[in-house]
Amino acid sequence: MLDDIEKMEELDSNDMLQILENFPEQIEEVVEKSEINLLPFQPDNIVIAGMGGSAIVGDTLKSFLANRIQVPIYVNRDYTLPSFVDENTLLIVVSYSGDTEETLSAAREGLKRDAKVVGISSNGELEKLCKKEHLVFIQAPTGYPPRAAFAFLFVPVLQLLSELLIYDSEVDIIDSVSKLKELRDRIKADVDTEENEAKKLAKRIYGKIPIVYGHSIYNAVANRWHTQFNENSEILSWYGAFPEMNHNEIVGWKGGEKKKEFVPVLLRDEKELDKINQRIELTKELVFEGEVEDMIEVWTDADTQLARILYLVYLGDYVSIYLALLRGKDPSPVKIIDELKENL
Numbered sequence: 144m145l146d147d148i149e150k151m152e153e154l155d156s157n158d159m160l161q162i163l164e165n166f167p168e169q170i171e172e173v174v175e176k177s178e179i180n181l182l183p184f185q186p187d188n189i190v191i192a193g194m195g196g197s198a199i200v201g202d203t204l205k206s207f208l209a210n211r212i213q214v215p216i217y218v219n220r221d222y223t224l225p226s227f228v229d230e231n232t233l234l235i236v237v238s239y240s241g242d243t244e245e246t247l248s249a250a251r252e253g254l255k256r257d258a259k260v261v262g263i264s265s266n267g268e269l270e271k272l273c274k275k276e277h278l279v280f281i282q283a284p285t286g287y288p289p290r291a292a293f294a295f296l297f298v299p300v301l302q303l304l305s306e307l308l309i310y311d312s313e314v315d316i317i318d319s320v321s322k323l324k325e326l327r328d329r330i331k332a333d334v335d336t337e338e339n340e341a342k343k344l345a346k347r348i349y350g351k352i353p354i355v356y357g358h359s360i361y362n363a364v365a366n367r368w369h370t371q372f373n374e375n376s377e378i379l380s381w382y383g384a385f386p387e388m389n390h391n392e393i394v395g396w397k398g399g400e401k402k403k404e405f406v407p408v409l410l411r412d413e414k415e416l417d418k419i420n421q422r423i424e425l426t427k428e429l430v431f432e433g434e435v436e437d438m439i440e441v442w443t444d445a446d447t448q449l450a451r452i453l454y455l456v457y458l459g460d461y462v463s464i465y466l467a468l469l470r471g472k473d474p475s476p477v478k479i480i481d482e483l484k485e486n487l
Contacts, residue, residue, distance in 0.1 A: 144469055145342045146335050151468050157475035159375070159464050160332050162291045166457055167323040169294035174316060177299055179306045181279050184259055186233035186307075191300070192219040192249040193237035196290040199370065200237055200297045202363035207452055209360075212310050222248040230257040235303070237296050239289035241267020244487070263299055265292070288475060290374055293456065315449040322445040323457055330461050341458055345465035347437055351406040352378065358385040358419050360448055361410045364455045368408065371463035375474040378466070386422050393430045407431055408439045410455055 144150060151160065191201030201218035208216060214233075217225065222245050228234065234253040238246040241264035250269065253260050254276060262273040263281040273280035281303070283295035301312040328334075330341035353372055357365030362384045369382035383392055396402065409423060431438045441458065443451040467474035 159474045173298040187231040189216045189233045197237040206360045206363040232258040234258040234260045241269035319450040322450045341461035344462045353380045355382040355408045368459040375463040376466040411442045
């Protein structure tokens with residue numbers, strides 16, 4: 144199936160594979176075209192409000208920037224905002240559709256508290272609100288499934304922080320695009336399974352429930368893999384993190400009765416901390432060996448941390464779509480999410 148381009152294209156109704164193949168160019172497009180006009184502002188804190196894929200953009204930024212900037216970042220997944228939000232808060236409201244009700248509610252509350260609000264969407268009510276209130280608004284292109292618009296939501300926030308002199312992202316982005324193009328040449332649809340890491344991973348996960356584990360800057364990436372398996376592949380999955388899982392989940396792995404149904408997926412890094420490396424290796428030996436039929440390790444080898452994060456995001460997106468196609472599923476529709484929204 145994964146080596147039959149015609150069959151994959153027939154099943155992939157909205158060209159998700161083609162959209163994914165263009166991911167590096169999407170990043171370049173944002174960098175080249177984006178214009179952000181924001182008056183100088185040094186926030187006490189940054190809140191990124193969003194749901195689903197938009198919130199994962201916030202998680203990824205928080206993981207990446209935690210040790211790079213002195214301004215704390217909080218990701219808000221709710222109708223309301225935490226009590227600390229005030230006129231010294233930079234509130235970045237992210238909704239690809241522009242109509243996410245939880246996010247719009249948070250934006251309106253932020254305005255009432257005089258927070259500095261910036262909106263990012265393709266259109267919808269968020270765009271209207273930003274124009275009405277004369278807020279900074281960053282336009283994303285229309286026509287993408289929200290989970291496939293990662294570049295159009297993630298990169299503008301990095302640029303926004305550069306505009307405020309909080310973080311300089313230019314070098315990291317250039318390095319990341321180069322690495323992503325190299326990865327694409329190895330895992331895109333016309334590369335046969337025998338030589339395609341993403342297709343091989345999809346085949347190993349097929350028929351299993353993946354539990355994806357990150358650590359440090361990869362915790363948000365593990366969540367991204369998990370949600371892409373949910374939406375693209377239409378399977379259940381979970382995610383966790385080292386070292387936290389060593390304080391609870393490992394007991395469940397030793398005591399469960401259906402462990403053969405699960406496959407742990409470990410996101411690894413040649414430059415990971417020695418203590419993290421020791422914990423992962425011990426967990427493999429003491430917990431997973433003999434308990435599961437397969438255990439997957441996924442390594443990233445990029446130079447910069449941003450490139451390593453985006454490398455694993457990109458690889459995971461490909462794996463989730465290949466897994467959908469293996470299961471005979473179109474990776475585009477999310478009917479149950481649409482149905483729930485219609486009934487709210």
